[in-house]
Amino acid sequence: MSPDSSPSAAFVPPFYADDAFVGTPEQFEEYEAPGADGLQRRARDLLKERMGTATAPVSTSFACGTVGVQADQTHYSDGFGLFLPLRQGVAVAARYAETTQITFAGHEETWTDEAEAPPSWLVAMRRILQELLADHQVEVAVVSTVPGICRDGYLAALAVAVMRVVRALDVSTAIDLNSVQSLRDDLVPLLAGEIGTALDCPYSTGYLLATFAGPEPAFTLVDTATREHLPVETEARTALRWAVLDPGAPEPRPVEFHRQRQAQARDALRRLRENGFSGLTSFRELEHRDLDDAIAVLPEALCPVVRHLVTENRRVQKHVAAMRRSDWQMIGALLLMSHASQRDEWEGTSTAADRIVAEAESRTHDGLYGACMTGRSGAVIVAGRPNAFERELRQLSHEVADAHGHAPHILAP
Template sequence: MTDVPSRAAAGFSSAFGAQPAGLWAAPGRVNLIGEHTDYNDGFVLPFALPHRVVVAAAARPDTRWRVWSEQTGETVEFGAAEADDPGRVEGWAGYVAGVVWTLRSKGYEVPGADLAVASDVPAGAGLSSSAALESAVLTALADLGDLSVPVDERPGLAQRAENDYVGMPCGIMDQSASIRAVAGHALFLDCRTLAIEQIPFDVATSGLAVLVVDTRAPHRHAGGEYASRRRACEEAAALLGVPALRDVDDLDKALATLSDDVMRRRVRHVVTENQRVLDTVALLRSGRVREIGPLLTASHASMRDDFEITVPEVDLAVSTALSAGAYGARMTGGGFGGCVLALVDATETERVAAAVATAYAGRGFIEPVWFAARPGAGAERVR
């Protein structure tokens, strides 16, 4: 199969009968640690994948947008009236319309454009294919219109497109990783101040690899469980009298204050997960990569038992990877399906992945797919 930029360019030519003015790419992401902490004003540590959404684009003389998708083969067209009405454009094209809307709502003169989208970011796997789409489109439109959109403001704009146009209440982590990541590093993000630090994460020099296993379990949380977890966290913060759960500095006291056991478990996950992010960052700053393994595993246990967002496929992948010799393993992403990551010796990647596949066959699950992830670059023009 041809590379993704070439597929996007070919799709543009086929759909619109012309050559694109350029190609822009934005990556999916893996969250090394820090799950459901972002919307609690906490800390996260994602890194960008080499897998990318690529947008081939050219400006139009009118205020209309036509978008072709390689995945569906369809072209969706909308104008300013549809773009300015959150939720009017539905499905995958809603993410594109949402970017147009959020830029226009901030006063930017967004150019009309034709866009063709191709991707090798697995959809529905918890690797933020939607954030990659938003980030690639935003980067393309900003360049096409010569819009002076500060880079540090772009993640928030992309997040607003997803929150307020599409209706998915995600935090800012995914868009931050897709736009601001640096190759060879994990992005340490304070989700309250939006301060970032690029943390060296070159696993190869330590003889290690990050094995990512796509469990291929259904990954759906836009309208239900994800939103309910966020709501529980916000309600708990209000009961505890703090702006967000990030501000809980005495966990025992907080747990004793809350009467609802489910809410207590939600709080315990967020508070302890924030600390695990800080501990992981400290280890990576010291070059002690292998030692982050137990923190990854503890994160998974917390997601499974306290936040209750795992499913049998991801739990089996984690336990099997650990039994096969992984230093640590955890689900990554919003939960209820998706991917697992495991920190393994580079020489053992295939063996650990094969062990997970064998375990799946024994349970009758869909065969998983896997790859070894290296931290990639954020959104950029590629041609």
């Protein structure tokens, strides 16, 4: 078992790659994710290994990871998101101490408040602890099998696991961590705000809401405007095979890109309210039939942004409908349309993700239904027929390796 130690470690949070990824496509069906109890034991062991034994009792917690099937538009404007819960997750162990110290499996370092230039994922965790614990000091250890390439889902799982371990420590907090209403109205916006501040770019409440929904729903539909989440009743999780592919070379857009897109979304909403769409607060409220009229009153530079945000929200609704009626080909088509919109309208995809999606699209007659980039770090989600999935995943991996020098890592969600 070896943690991820790639050159991209400063960008992606640390995780146990051997436990997260399938070794080869042939092992896809046999993969078993480490359970929550086992990961919590590892976190407890890591805490004692790095920080020694102590008289203070140790509390542990776990939260599952998530990936967005179609969800990343909610980082920039409230709307609908469709999420796939992962079998992989994040475990946290914590105990009271004289000084707050944090350590992650996969990094040898143990951080304190004096650490210089800490990575964004550490900053997010530290800020959340400060908000929840106030004057209390803790020692914390983190173990993850959520790949760093799924950074948005990783950070949501980390935040929820931290909240749960604070609750287990049984300390008074500013937010009632046992109240569903407080979690929805107070905690979720707080966590999203702290993560966004740490990343220095917008971060959706959708990933947090989907994480709170847990691993049981096959898929989770989230409305970030109302902060509600609903399970999607569908056979799509078992009737299809799903995989998340890590191209192995993250090509993240700079934080300025995400801040610019958020500013453009806000500017477009303001202009639309001033030109016949009074009361519009997010693009989830703009009907698809009104899109052409909306585009007509906007500057050209804002039109692609609005087209993506409106059509992606609409695709979420279509995707849920397709799942409920078992229309697998439509699911694949919606994945491909989502990627095309992210690539051409939003200009937010990576070259590596584009290559994998193009290869998957070339195999839609052979067993793969579709694919699209998921998250903002370049991972790709792929869906296909069970009886052909392993074969086509193997061929896809070989083609990508032949063309680009290395095969993508495979996550079996």
